[in-house]
Amino acid sequence: MHRYLVVSDTHGRDDNFYKVLDIEGKLDGxxxxxxxxxxxxxxxIAADxxxxxxxxxxxxxxxxxRELSFSLDGHKAFLTHGHQYLVSMDxxxxxxxxIARGAELIFYGHTHKPVAKTMGGVYIFNPGSLAYPRQEGRRPSYLILTIENDDIKYEIKYL
Known part of the structure; x- marks a missing residue:
């Protein structure tokens, strides 16, 4: 089993990132x-x-x-901030x-609002913002992704 921390939109306000590292402990990425x-x-440097x-x-x-394609435990992933794909609209x-890149996992930010769902056969994740959250309640958020073989689990967490 591997655990990944997904964060976004820290905007130079780094304290919450370091808090999350302390909370979550050992991570695989x-x-x-x-x-x-x-x-x-x-x-x-702090990630270890x-x-x-x-x-x-x-x-x-x-x-x-601005974009990165990579593999997490054999699952193809696509990472982008998202603004160039108009993620604030849809x-x-x-x-x-x-999908064009063959990704099963898609990660983006920009909106400062957490999203974790499947859509047309792919997982789409936005961890929200650790610095300037915009969702209702405005709590800093991040996502923990757990992969064990073909079992993909995820949880949005709040500080």
Whole structure:
């Protein structure tokens, strides 16, 4: 069994990221959906596990790519911040791009609102924001993804 932390939209307010690392303990990877605003290097060092990071629309000086395709325990994944796929309107553009890339798991951020669902045969995840949450209740959020063989489980968590 492998556990992955999925976060997004930390916007340079890093305290909650470090709190989550303390809460969750041993992780097999960290996925950040962009909008670090300069913290990506510090996060990679603190992670103590593989990291999968992309730049967001506010990461003006980042050298990170805007999209990343990778594999998690044999499951193809697609990671993007999401703004270029108009995720604030709906998720169809993002879902179509993920499917075109052969992804089973699609990760995005940008909206600052958590989403975890299956849509047309793929998993779509947005962990929300650890810094500036916009969902009802406005609690900082993140997602824990657990993969054991073909069993994929996920949970949105709140600080």
């Amino acid at each position: 960290i996925i950040h959906c962009g909008d670090f605003e300069g913290s990506e290097g510090k996060f990679a 596990c593989p990291v999968y990071f992309v730049a967001g629309n506010n990461d003006f000086f980042s050298t990170l790519g 998720l169809e553009n993002l879902r179509s791009e993920g």
